[in-house]
Amino acid sequence: MTNGGSSTATDAVSASLARAREVGAGRDGLNILLYQDADGALAEAARHDTVSSTGPLAGVPVVIKDNIATLRMPTSCGSKILEGYVSPYEATAVTRLREAGAVVVAKSNMDEFAMGSSTENSAFGPARNPIAPDRVPGGSSGGSAGAVASGIVRIALGSETGGSVRQPAAFCGIVGVKPTYGRVSRYGLVAFASSLDHIGVFGATVDDAALGLETIAGHDANDATSVNRPVENFRAGRLSASPLKGVVVGKPVEYFPSDLDPKIAERCNTAIDELQRLGAEVREVSLPHTRLAIEVYYIVAPAEASSNLARFDGVRYGLRIEGDGLRGMYEATRSSGFGPEVTRRIILGTYVLSAGYYDAYYRKAMQVRQLISRDFANVFASGVDLLFTPTTPTTAFPLGAKSDPYEMYLSDIFTCTANLAGVPAMSQPIGRVDGLPVGGQFIAPHFHEAGMFRAAYALERALGPRASQ
């Protein structure tokens, strides 16, 4: 594709590194990249040039979120507890990118352990939105989104548990896709909430995202939740004049509440008009349990997180602070190593799993989660092929604007449902409001990424420059 018009891998990687310097991607600038490996990346690019690599991503520079294990550069999850930790093994998704010829140039900033919606919760300082540097890039994968939005790379890996790829994609005006749960191996993705975690892909365009996802998708024997089924071609061929003829797009009423920002609603309606013009039939539908999604999410995710983060105990790797005996070491290490939001969620998650509260909170939330999944199943069984919604209720907000945790949690209101149900979803730019990008979201049935991408390609072409105006 897309190595920036350059003819060699070395040129492409050099251009990427130069662009990172130009936009000030480092800690004293946008703070979207935590670690850059210029020497390693250039050496790898030179190797590709020597052997004339022909992989689908030969010589393409990519950025990886700091919670995905790479053999070079730290994997610190935006946390002090893993500061300087370099993984002795590599995530499957990264291996697949590299085998396709991609060159990892940097690890990107993120909310600590992916807990956040603004990339302000990083132990290494907040990241800034390249479109509007006084605003957040969204989160938790804000660094990867910013790297694509600022033109450092065209493809970046992020992860999401409640919308951490789609929401920053929307805030930064790029494409972000979360596949079906099980489509991409989680092996090497540092767990936040295992049943909700996905590796996702950012692309400068729909095609970049499709290419990236196609490369990393597929069964992996190291992840028991990875699904063994063939990966379709996600990249569209030539689009016809009415590429969505016969496609039924559902417009779920719960995602268009009466208090939705009218300017965002208007952008969505423009996109929906385009979908109809492309041949789609648009139908109003209802997913009645959507209103409970945030509550379910903020019980299930912290519960699993409280258990997943128990391994950071100062014994085998990462930070260790000595204290009074073993317990003192545990408590000193973990209270120094985890930031306030992570601590809050560990405490919340431990509480909802603890004796006497499990049934009222965790068990209940998991049951309601099934009802949310059934909503999707019912709608898709009724003949609806895709859903279209706004990705977020607001555009990128200023740094420091949301101090109340619960208010911040509401940023995920339109995205966390797809994580709870495990269905694929993606966000793409559908215009701007007051100069800030607005994202439109497609949600598809399990394993229907190909159809979702087809609609995204068609909408992208139909909107043309309006997508970034």
Next chain:
Amino acid sequence: MSVSLDDVRHVALLARVGLTDERAAALVAELNTILQHMDVLSPVDTTGVELAPSDAAPTVLRADEGPAIPLARPRESFAPKMRDGFFLVPRLDTHEDAGGAS
């Protein structure tokens, strides 16, 4: 249900997170605010609803054979404290000192 300071202290112990008094008090308020929102779940009728979909794919099994996934760099390179191949931790007199062993 409302969360007390004792609850937060108890949970912090289970989670091995050290909390200052100030932080513990703040967490009481934060948890109560968050959990208040969670109360919308209690009236939902979930009779007969399982915790996981009944048609979920079963776990895959792997063959009982090596080789183990290799470590690209030695344990000593990432372990805070190692000696003679052991990970070292503050001395425990008995099995029970961690306050949480089974």
Next chain:
Amino acid sequence: MTGAAWSEKYDLVVGLEVHVQLSTNTKLFCRCSTDFGAAPNANTCPVCLALPGTLPVLNATAVELAVAAALALECDVQPVSVFARKNYFYPDLPKGYQISQFDRPLALAGRVAVGTKPDGSTHSIGITRVHMEEDAGKSVHDRFPGASAVDLNRSGVPLIEIVSEPDIRTSAEADMYLRGLKEILEYTGVSDVSMEKGSLRVDANVSARLHGAPALGTKTEVKNVNSFSGVMRAIDVEFARQCALLDAGGTIQQQTMLWDADANEVRPARSKEGSHDYRYFPEPDLPPLVVSTDRIELIRISLPELPAARRDRYRRSHTDLTAYDVDVLTTARAIGDYFEALTAASGDAKTSANWLMGEVLASLKDTGGTVADFPVAPAALGELLSIVKDGTVSNSAAKKVFAIMVMDGGTPRAIAEREGLFKITDDSALLRWIDDVFRDHPDEAARFVDGERRLQGVLVGHVMKKSRGSADPKRVNQLLAARLGT
């Protein structure tokens, strides 16, 4: 007072939790070796070190073995079971949780026979459940000053936990249950059930109640028991402790007790602050374990004959064996297998049993080996027994041949020939020895010839000695008798 004395007044109620290591090549959730005795942390990988981002993948053989064990224990194997996380902090638990099974275990409702009731029916101890889980690592407290040392080689080794019903009423019954359990697990080949290697570990839930009291008393859990005899002693000691306390008007605290084998006493484990809240929840990294009915049936029909069935068969088909013989021959699957192969080769069950229980087990006791890797194949030993039976070699010569077979191998006939151990039945050779004996012992020979028949045995002895055991004593007797009155 001892436990036995207290039982005049109180009932003992015991349930046992037994952890058994499954005989797999690799760990439960990663491909690390389960070999015993590796250098510290040599058998660890990103998964069992719980490095950030790693995930468990279930070992197929561990599932097969666990299902086989459950079926051998007459359990109902559940078509769907669910792994759960048991959360607690300890340095030898790298993930901060143990992957186990909780509310949906692999198997339910089994039993182990421990004897026969007065009415002739089988007396069994019920099994509540069998579930799969991973082992923790090991903490060593006395190696380095001021520090404990953690070795994670065992971390992730596959275990099954077998939980009995509180059906056990005496420490002897606990011992019978454990022996029965061990036999069944050893027969099915699911485990090497070695307490020394830590592949079998026992915790005992013990309570006491007044005779006739309807409800169970408060129980304590006795841990740290490292031998079968330790289990019996620990139960008796804990029962006596509880009875004394109850008798003095005290109440039993539900708590964990540690068995101190050297001091022959139990003492309370230190209080575990907040530790009883394990926050179990379904393991999201592992979808449910589904074992199809077909698979269960296939494993069931592949089960070997179990000890009870084998004992019945031996009693029925080898009536010349004593009850003691049958018990010894069935204590381990390999012993019975050897016995059957030996009987097939020798054609004589009783002689086979005698040799196996005598010479073979004695030899193994000397070398510390096991029947399974005994150097003399049953077919070869069977041949030796056959040539004893047909008179080719004497019993005493056969023992010499056997010793050589154990040391150096070889077939019995070749050894007997090489060592000159065939019985000599050739009259000319025998007569030569008799003549020699008559010459060497003229007085006794004369008295014998004159009719003092009781000297015949003495003379036979001399001949046997001269022939170094190879003469056929029967024929020697005949030939001597012919000289009477000559």
